[in-house]
Amino acid sequence: MTINPDKKLTRFELEFDKGNWELLTVKQYELLTKAEVWEAFLNSYTGRGFVTFDEKDLPKEEVLKILKELNPKISNEKKITITELIESKYSWNNILERN
Numbered sequence: 001m002t003i004n005p006d007k008k009l010t011r012f013e014l015e016f017d018k019g020n021w022e023l024l025t026v027k028q029y030e031l032l033t034k035a036e037v038w039e040a041f042l043n044s045y046t047g048r049g050f051v052t053f054d055e056k057d058l059p060k061e062e063v064l065k066i067l068k069e070l071n072p073k074i075s076n077e078k079k080i081t082i083t084e085l086i087e088s089k090y091s092w093n094n095i096l097e098r099n
Contacts, residue, residue: 005083009038010055012063012077016070018047023069030066034058038085042070052085 016024021044031040031051036058042049051063064072080088 003082005081005086007054007082008079009052009082009085010060010077011050011052011080012060013075014042014049014051014067014072015075016042016047016049016067016072019044020070021045024049027067027070031063037063038082048075052080 024042024044028040028042028049031037031053034053036054038052038054040049040051051067053060053063
């Protein structure tokens with residue numbers, strides 16, 4: 001399987017109802033079992049999270065349908081490439097951004 005590093009992904013930064021960590025864990029797992037989802041993190045303590053997915057294969061309406069019980073609000077939506085996603089995970093990027 002070959003992956004195009006310039007392929008565009010959609011990233012939702014979300015705000016949702018806080019507190020129900022069990023439901024959030026279930027929803028995060030449900031998202032991550034889909035091959036079209038590249039990453040997902042839902043934090044029950046802050047009521048924030050993000051989902052990065054391939055919108056060509058998984059419509060954003062489907063992502064929001066999965067999260068419906070959490071009353072999600074998209075605080076930011078952007079397109080990123082696979083290369084940008086991978087580079088954002090390098091540990092030295094996190095250190096350099098603090099300086």
